[in-house]
Amino acid sequence: MRKISILIQMFCALLLVTSCEDDNDDFKVSETAPVVLSNLEITNIELDQANPNNPAVTLNWTSANYGQQTAVFYNVQVSSDAAFTNPVSVTTVNTNSATLSINQLNSAVGTAGLPPFQWNAAYARVVSTIGTTASMPVPSNAITFNVYPYFNxxxxxxxxxxxxxxxxxxxxxxxxxxxxxxxxxxxxxxxxxxxxxxxxxxxxxxxxxxxxxxxxxxxxxxxxxxxxxxxxxxxxxxxxxxxxxxxxxxxxxxxxxxxxxxxTVGAENFSSMTIQGTSTGNTAMTQLASDNHIWYANTVHLTQGDLKFVSNTSSAWGGSSSFSGTATSNGASIPVIVEDDYDVWFNDLTGHYILIPLNL
Structure with a gap:
């Protein structure tokens, strides 16, 4: 009887293992059809800098179906082109809608490369995935709208x-x-x-x-x-x-x-310094009274473009970074990426410069 009991236990254990293996084989997911992202009721969205936490837009879409009861996530993306060459992820949710704040949308379209203070075409889509590893991504259709962003x-x-x-x-x-x-x-x-x-x-x-x-x-x-x-x-x-x-x-x-x-041994002293470039006409700078190497120009209106610092000896300094950096002799023109009034400071001893916007 003892031998028969042991055989019965072994047989039940084998059935249990086989049953578990069958269950694992049955859990299969299939790629979902793309979810459908609904068009917006409005097509022109002007972003209000004074209320960054207010809602800007709500996106709605259908549900994904991967053939199993599994965790599905939806990543909202925006882009500056319909091909989503460089998509920017805005948020990821596990529901069928997402409300983007003014600040969220403004930051996203800015990262996507859309310039501020003008109307631009933007594109949005939703990419569905499963699991915490964002497996089996499937993008939705793309919708387009016009947006007027501000600058952060x-x-x-x-x-x-x-x-x-x-x-x-x-x-x-x-x-x-x-x-x-x-x-x-x-x-x-x-x-x-x-x-x-x-x-x-x-x-x-x-x-x-x-x-x-x-x-x-x-x-x-x-x-x-x-x-x-x-x-x-x-x-x-x-x-x-x-x-x-x-x-x-x-x-x-x-x-x-x-x-x-x-x-400061060997440092040259200049009698004048001007800002020159496509962002402004020639703008004279003032020498700091206590330091003949520090120059400034207050409340200078700069448009999108570039600039350099040019001395009375025609020495010119430029740099590659916007807003601040280190200029070098005969360097590239400094990019001005957003129009505004600026306080501009330049140090001809070190090449340091800073453009401080007054209204952004």
Whole structure:
């Protein structure tokens, strides 16, 4: 009897294994027919910069059918062309509709390459997939609409203040900006003349907070508003002992700074500097009173195009990055990608430049 019982148990176990294998073989998915994305009731969408969180458009589509009860996801994409050469993913949902906010749609069409402040044709589609690995993607039909986007200025600008600087302890006195690195948006420099004294960094001209300084070492500290102000640069309330040229570098990525002497041996002094290019007529720049290597022009209207900095000796500097970067002698023209009024600053000692839009 014991032998018969063991044989029966072995037979049941074999049936169980076979049953499990059959179940696995039966779970098969098939490629779905493309879902159908409905046309929009409106074809012209003007994006309102003042209300970025308001809904811009709602997209609706039919359900995908992969032949099994499985998790289906829908990725909403936009593009600047009907072929979706470089599609931009906006959102992924597991429902049959998605409402895009003004900011979402504006960011997506901007990433797709559509220029701001003019009507452009945009395209949308939905790509269905299964599982968390987005398997078996199938794109829907494409729909088109016209969109009028605004420009998202993605950068922060910072300004120096203090008795070691040109504006003194006045937070709204044409305070010179820090020059943002063209490749690393967290890295800023100011290479120029500092008087004996101290300084801090402000985020908004005319406001004392947010205010940046140091409480010691090479670490930076901030009072974002309502707290205690940090100590001054460069040495936690200890002044610069000797007036001269220095390079102040601040990295908001790792919250550190440095302050080092800067040699000006062999540097050429220019008597005038102009902005020239397709973005503007010849625009004269003003030399900073305390530093004959720093030039500025306030509230300059620039159109889409390019520009260079040209001295009285016909020396010309250009760069490849928009808004800020390092210009080189006879370099490529600096691209101006959006029309606006700008404060423009240029350092002929280092080639640093920054174009700060006033209305974006």
């Amino acid at each position: 200025y993605p950068f922060k600008d910072y300004y120096i203040v203090g008795d070691a600087t040109q504006p003194g302890w006045n937070n709204n006195n044409n305070n010179p900006p820090l020059f943002r690195d063209g490749a690393n948006p967290n890295l800023y420099r100011y290479a120029g003349f500092f008087a004996a004294g101290q300084f801090k960094v402000l985020e908004v001209k005319g406001l004392w907070q947010p205010q940046w300084g140091t409480n010691g070492g090479t670490a930076i500290n901030v009072n974002p508003g309502g707290g205690s102000d940090p100590g001054t640069f460069p040495y936690n309330n200890s002044a610069i002992a000797s007036a001269g040229y220095y390079t102040f570098t601040i990295n908001y990525g790792n919250n550190t700074f440095s302050f080092e002497p800067l040699s």
